[in-house]
Amino acid sequence: MDRIDKKILNILQKNAKITNAKLSRMVGISAPATLERVKRLETTGVICHVTAVLDPEKVGFSIMAIVSITLSLSKLSSVEQIKEKFSELEEVVECYQIAGAHDFILKVIAKDIKAYAEFINQKLTRIQGIQSIQSSFVIDRPKDKKILLLDEE
Template sequence: MDRTDKRILNILQRNGRITNSKLAGEIGISPPAMLERVKRLEKSGMIRQYAALIDREKAGFSLLAIIIISVSLNEIKSLEDVKDKLIILDEVQECYQLTGDVDFLLKVAVRDMSNYTTFINAKLTGIPGIQNIRTSFVLETVKSSTVLQLDED
């Protein structure tokens, strides 16, 4: 990946709807060369997907929770079983397996406290092996970004 590819990625991260010709103009290469570069970045997996980022609150999901989960390794066959159950939950926007005292960190979006209670009682506590669930509710999103600033040097 060269400097031009990094410039392309930096622009696409901020505006995934930019036209090929406008992107080519900003980078200073021809539209056919730009199209080839972008297709190569997609094929290599550097560009995973394009998506619309929706305003969570405007969509009616006013409650954002950060949930920390510890599992009991004596009560499960494998951590893979727990992961498989966590990733299919629609409320879970992000799931990270961690080192240290806790096993998973979840970012969960729900409409309200009633939906959160249902999520915990009907879904999360039903996963075999989950030993401890701790929740913090987000009061304010200070920063939320999907951009990875690539050094173009």
């Protein structure tokens, strides 16, 4: 990956809807060459996917929680099964296996506190192998960055 690829990635992270013509002007190479580079970045998996990022509150989801999960090793059948269960839960928008005081951190979005309670009581607590669940509710998002700034040098 060279300087031009990094410049393309920085631009696309800020505006994935930019036209190829405009992108090519910004990076200083021809439109066909730009398109070829973007396709290569997609094919090699550098660009994982392109999506629209929604504001949860504006589409009716007022609860965001960070949920810390500790597993019970004595009741644990498989960490892989736990990961699969977490990935199947529609309320879980991000899941991280971590090292430290807890085993997993989940970012959970729910329409309201009642929906969140149903998620905890009807779904999360029924997963075998979970020892403890600790919820922290997000009250503000002063920084919610989705961009990885790449050094273009």
